[in-house]
Amino acid sequence: MSNDGLGSWSTLDASGDDIEAENGTDLLTPQDDFSHGYPIADILISIFILLISIFGLMGNGTVVCFLGFSMKRNPFTTFILHLAAADLGTLICLFSFSIINLLESISFLPFYDYYLLISIGIFPLLFMYNTGQYLLTAISMDRCVSVLFPLWHRCHRPPHFSTLVCATIWIISFLLSAIDLSLSISKITVDLIFYQLLMNAILCLPLMTLSTLVLFIKVYFRSQQRKKGKAVIAILLALLFFLFLAFPFTCILLIHFADHGENNTVKFLGLLCSCLNSSVNPLIYFLVGRKKHSRSRETLKVIFQRVFKEEEHGREEVELSVSLQI
Template sequence: MSNGSLGSWSTSNASWEDIGAENGTDLLTPQDGFDHGSLPYRIANILISVSILLISIFGLMGNGTVIWFLGFCMKRNPFTTFILHLAAADLGTLICLIFFAIVSLLWSFSLLPWYVYNLFMSFGTIPLLFMYNTGQYLLIAISMDRCVSVVFPLWHRCHRPPYFSTLVCVSIWIISFLFTAIDIFTPYTDFYQFLMNAILCLPLMTLSTMVLFIKVYFRSQKWKKGKALTAILLALLVFLFLAFPFTCILLICFFTPVTDYNVQSVAISVGLLCSCLNSSINPLIYFLIGRNKRAQSRESMKVILQRLFKEEENCREKREVPVQTQM
């Protein structure tokens, strides 16, 4: 994996040799890596790193709760299988971001040797890219599955293979792992991954979101608007606004010659912060959409998840009974 594949949160985005060669100087020392002019960028990186650390902690709690209840306390269905794997990918992404934030803070306060920092930023991006891409592909699979369920509800209910969700999730994990493994040995593979994300994944995600929104809120007013579908729509919208800026920023960094490593560092930090928010907000969406606003007492997360993810199945069953009766 190339050293500058994901970038870093400081001017060591490129190796010290590259920076020295570009400036016509010898190998830079750690003290030479920052000057007085880069102090505002260092402060910005520190603030962003602290924000990522705090948000990730709450995201870990939320996704961990979802994994616990969906994986061990509730009966799984094809829909919750997708949600369970998505929560696991988000959890892995947040764990990687926590390590990135800690290492960045240690480096910013000169508590970590520069070669350790450079080594971590070079190889620590591997699990982050793995989890990031896996979560993205899983959300695309969820959006396509929901599109089929609202456009062809009878086929989705009666002719869908029983273990389809599990097979799709396992396949996504394997494909994402293979892409990441190839990236270790082949330079610029991650560039093509992000290019594929922008050219293929973004249009698919946008199209799925538009189909779901139009089908449910405009053309299907007689259908009951399930809370689960509303939660997925919100998750898709959040993903489009938060996750893809990370991909776009990295592609811009690949295409644009680096003139200021400080600016590039802050830009990548903002992209990572958006990804952190995206991986942390889904449990909050489930809670806000699934809770009973009229309930006097405080409901447990298990009750909220049960109501949220079972309501969609119940709504589909009610819609399909008349169709099956006519047949």
């Protein structure tokens, strides 16, 4: 077991006696790895995570409040609401981790408490991170169908399909995290998290990459499409940021299992990438929804409505064109 930085990502299989035996000293005065303190890079990254998380919590909280209470939901905004909730949960976990790491780095937190908090807290983080990854995969596929088969998507799509998909994703993610936690508490030496992350990479990455390419082609290379949909552009940017920021977090975790957690700074960089990805979506909605050359100040409600109500208007236009053809 590696006693560095974030501790063990995958197990709770060390009792107090085992940890004390490994260190060879009293738990409150460890003299092995933790006696040397944290590298300055790890402390700085933890501070960046803390600051970025604050802005991300404010942004995702605004999106959740707006879509949950101030706007009539449609199939598209249902996905966005659940994605914002998953990002909010991820940022809460990362915010807590950064505080715990900073407290441990200045010796305000005993090693055993630090190890226990990190080991238990990693499961809510993976739960929220996996939920966001699955939701974004579902959103990308839904957007691809909407641009490839717009008539079917808006006229023959099941009415509560988005809600059912979101509920299924939350349940699956929770069950996987609960199984991981149960196996770890039971001290069963099965690295289920490794295989779960590997499955996520094998399933989600190709689907997201394909969806990103399809949306990119439809948005930028269709000469007959004069007006580019704001909702499609927002999802395309969210997918690109995920592929460049959040997905490396999965790769870093897989590398962590391979080298038994030897490189602690790499793990902090992975957490920073995940933090940036979970915080960037509200900024994307804001930049896509605002008018570029407008001198008047617009409220966030007006800007978000410009992005999220587009789906509703598009549905009405398609239904009207179908009725005219009939």
